[in-house]
Amino acid sequence: MLTRLFSETSLLPEVQKYSSWPDDCDEDVSDKDERSEKSLQEVHTEGSLSESKDDGDIGGEDDEEEEEEEEGTEEAEGERPKKRGPKKRKMTKARMERSKVRRQKANARERNRMHDLNSALDNLRKVVPCYSKTQKLSKIETLRLAKNYIWALSEILRSGKRPDLVAYVQTLCKGLSQPTTNLVAGCLQLNSRNFLTEQGQEAGRYHGPNSSFAMHPYNYQCSRLSGSQCQSSTMANNHALRSHGYCAPYESLYGNTSPDYNSSEYDAPLSPPLCINGNFSLKQDSSPDHDKNYHYSMHYSGLPSSRPSGHSLLFGASGMRSGVHSENLLPYDMHVHHDRAPMYEELNAFFHN
DNA sequence: TAGGCCATCTGGTCCT
DNA sequence: AGGACCAGATGGCCTA
Numbered sequence: 001m002l003t004r005l006f007s008e009t010s011l012l013p014e015v016q017k018y019s020s021w022p023d024d025c026d027e028d029v030s031d032k033d034e035r036s037e038k039s040l041q042e043v044h045t046e047g048s049l050s051e052s053k054d055d056g057d058i059g060g061e062d063d064e065e066e067e068e069e070e071e072g073t074e075e076a077e078g079e080r081p082k083k084r085g086p087k088k089r090k091m092t093k094a095r096m097e098r099s100k101v102r103r104q105k106a107n108a109r110e111r112n113r114m115h116d117l118n119s120a121l122d123n124l125r126k127v128v129p130c131y132s133k134t135q136k137l138s139k140i141e142t143l144r145l146a147k148n149y150i151w152a153l154s155e156i157l158r159s160g161k162r163p164d165l166v167a168y169v170q171t172l173c174k175g176l177s178q179p180t181t182n183l184v185a186g187c188l189q190l191n192s193r194n195f196l197t198e199q200g201q202e203a204g205r206y207h208g209p210n211s212s213f214a215m216h217p218y219n220y221q222c223s224r225l226s227g228s229q230c231q232s233s234t235m236a237n238n239h240a241l242r243s244h245g246y247c248a249p250y251e252s253l254y255g256n257t258s259p260d261y262n263s264s265e266y267d268a269p270l271s272p273p274l275c276i277n278g279n280f281s282l283k284q285d286s287s288p289d290h291d292k293n294y295h296y297s298m299h300y301s302g303l304p305s306s307r308p309s310g311h312s313l314l315f316g317a318s319g320m321r322s323g324v325h326s327e328n329l330l331p332y333d334m335h336v337h338h339d340r341a342p343m344y345e346e347l348n349a350f351f352h353n
Numbered sequence: 354t355a356g357g358c359c360a361t362c363t364g365g366t367c368c369t
Numbered sequence: 370a371g372g373a374c375c376a377g378a379t380g381g382c383c384t385a
Contacts, residue, residue, distance in 0.1 A: 102371085107362060109372070114360075138358060 129172060130180075130187035141180040148172045 121139055125131055128145045137145060152171040156163050169188055173181040 103363075106364095106372085110363085110374090111361070113373075118360095140358090 130184045135183075137180060137183070141176055144175050145172060145180065145184065148174050148176070 121142055122136075124146050125137055125142050128137075128142065128149050130137065130145065136142075148171055152163070152168055155171065169185055172184055172188070176184065
């Protein structure tokens with residue numbers, strides 16, 4: 001009742017005001033704080049007016065309330081047996097007003113809190129491997145990817161070995177939804193045809209959920225990590241792929257070890273990631289969460305798959321929620337994190353020692 | 354149109 | 370008492 005009253009009356013403009021905020025989480029947190037503080041202040045001043053008024057004549061108010069309460073209890077006593085515990089005070093006009101103000105303040109705080117949370121989440125989006133201002137990962141996917149990323153990096157540090165690209169991508173994509181998997185794989189410039197080719201070569205290695213993914217180390221390479229167009233990076237024998245330039249943070253991990261594709265021959269614009277058909281047999285985390293929410297996995301076409309082709313790891317428009325086109329446009333404006341370059345250099349040094 | 358994602362409101366609970 | 374945190378409810382927007 002009260003809820004309805006609030007939502008339908010005075011809070012509505014407030015709600016609409018906040019609802020109309022642009023959903024630009026790349027905005028500075030400070031801006032948001034200012035905004036939130038402002039909103040809080042607005043609510044506060046609005047509230048304090050009525051509150052101070054209320055507080056001012058609180059004595060008289062209470063008297064009035066008590067009178068009303070007594071009237072109410074008398075009425076109630078006639079009908080119902082006495083109840084223990086604190087009396088439920090009757091909502092007077094002033095009390096409702098105070099309650100309303102309290103609720104408004106609480107709402108403003110809650111909004112503020114959620115904005116802070118979103119800001120933090122946005123910061124997290126910026127440091128996981130796949131970041132775009134235009135197409136943000138959902139909250140849950142951001143958290144999952146972050147978890148996987150931490151895990152992957154930990155594994156690298158723990159093992160002290162140069163990681164396998166496929167395993168790395170697998171780890172990152174564990175438990176992610178199909179679109180996000182596509183996105184991440186695309187961001188990491190994992191070209192599907194690599195898998196297909198590799199699969200043809202080592203098909204026997206991909207059977208079963210516990211298959212090893214120790215593929216040949218790919219010679220990924222990117223000459224312009226900071227640019228929107230990256231150089232080709234493919235397996236040496238896969239010339240067809242060289243026209244598709246991909247780069248990703250991971251590549252810098254591997255260093256510039258491939259043949260020189262920096263020539264104009266490979267200076268093609270980024271193509272949309274290709275289709276990975278085939279069963280990846282990704283050994284999913286067996287956590288209930290994964291089982292319950294996501295049954296996604298990468299698929300190789302060469303292996304029996306219970307899923308329709310639409311569920312295969314497609315980088316086409318069908319696999320994306322939005323923004324992927326068949327043109328040679330980068331569907332996802334990739335950002336290589338300059339501020340992370342030192343980290344990759346360190347890792348590079350680590351792996352080349 | 355269904356489903357996913359999100360922002361917001363709201364009441365409950367816990368803590369200071 | 371008031372604030373932080375949480376989870377459920379709700380409605381809007383977008384996409385397949």
